[in-house]
Amino acid sequence: MNLASLLSKDRIILSLKPGKKEKVIEDLVYAIKEGTDAELIVSTLLKREELGSTGIGKGIAIPHCRSLAVDKLEIAVGRTTKPMKFNAIDKKPVSLIFLIVAPPQDPGNQYLITLGKIVQIAKVLTKKKLISKPNTPDEFITLINQVEKDLKKRN
Amino acid sequence: MSSEIVEMHLKLLFDLDNLLNDIDEPKYKKIGFKVEQEEKQSLIRTRNALLKKLPRDMADVYERLKERYQRAIAPVDKGFCFGCFQRLPTELLTQTKGMITCPNCGRILYWRKK
Incomplete structure (x- = not known):
């Protein structure tokens, strides 16, 4: 399973309006689900943020949770038009957000594997200053695919 | 409190x-992702407060099932309980009210919105 195959064009928002962390998380969740399902996911994600920010540093955040509201791993990506506060571990603002929601029953623990993969890819994106490169969701998916292939070769 | x-x-x-x-x-x-003990305790307090908001019988069943299976709720998919993977009786699939549990494993069943 590769990350690029889990991404879908309509869930990649490359001109996300920066704002309060809660609002931005909500905007990304609504790209995945709506109604009470979305409310449940937002509540769980915000509880996760209370445990410590998922802003992993260098401009990237990965809010994540499991929720009964989904039946498969769902990912939304947002790149904000300006860096925004996320209480990240390095205290720096964030501009790329990968939001992951996984079902509770998850054969092979795909959730944690994907989460680990995103952290790895995110580090490459920041190190090589690639975050601002893609202009379209298609380009973003192609970039992730390429980074993933490079990582695979390296390992 | 409403059922919703x-x-x-x-x-x-x-x-x-x-x-x-x-x-x-x-x-x-x-x-x-490291979580400090203090934050974890705060989350435990939050979940305990939520548990108290549930009707007593539901809270008791939930806690008992959680103790037994770790996950007390199982989604239903294509007529199967996704906790024990047993096919559910047809009459159960048409029930819409109250807390419905799997006749095989006892988990609380949950139907996802399509």
Whole structure:
């Protein structure tokens, strides 16, 4: 399973309006689900943020949770038009957000594997200053695919 | 309290319990997400408060099932309980009211919105 195959064009928002962390998380969740399902996911994600920010540093955040509201791993990506506060571990603002929601029953623990993969890819994106490169969701998916292939070769 | 609010509390309680399980996973810590004990305790207090908001019988069943299976709620998919993977009786699939449990494993069943 590769990350690029889990991404879908309509869930990649490359001109996300920066704002309060809660609002931005909500905007990304609504790209995945709506109604009470979305409310449940937002509540769980915000509880996760209370445990410590998922802003992993260098401009990237990965809010994540499991929720009964989904039946498969769902990912939304947002790149904000300006860096925004996320209480990240390095205290720096964030501009790329990968939001992951996984079902509770998850054969092979795909959730944690994907989460680990995103952290790895995110580090490459920041190190090589690639975050601002893609202009379209298609380009973003192609970039992730390429980074993933490079990582695979390296390992 | 309306049944919709009870259902929302129950689902959030379940999601928070899954969160508590995940943060203790060695794999999770290895990825780099560390949670301090103080924050974890605060989350436990939140889930306990949610549990108190549920009707007593539901809260008791939930806790008993959580103790037994770790995950007290199982989604229903294509007529199967996704806790024990047994096919559910047809008459159960048409029930819409109250807390419905799997006749085989006892888990609380949850139908996802399509």
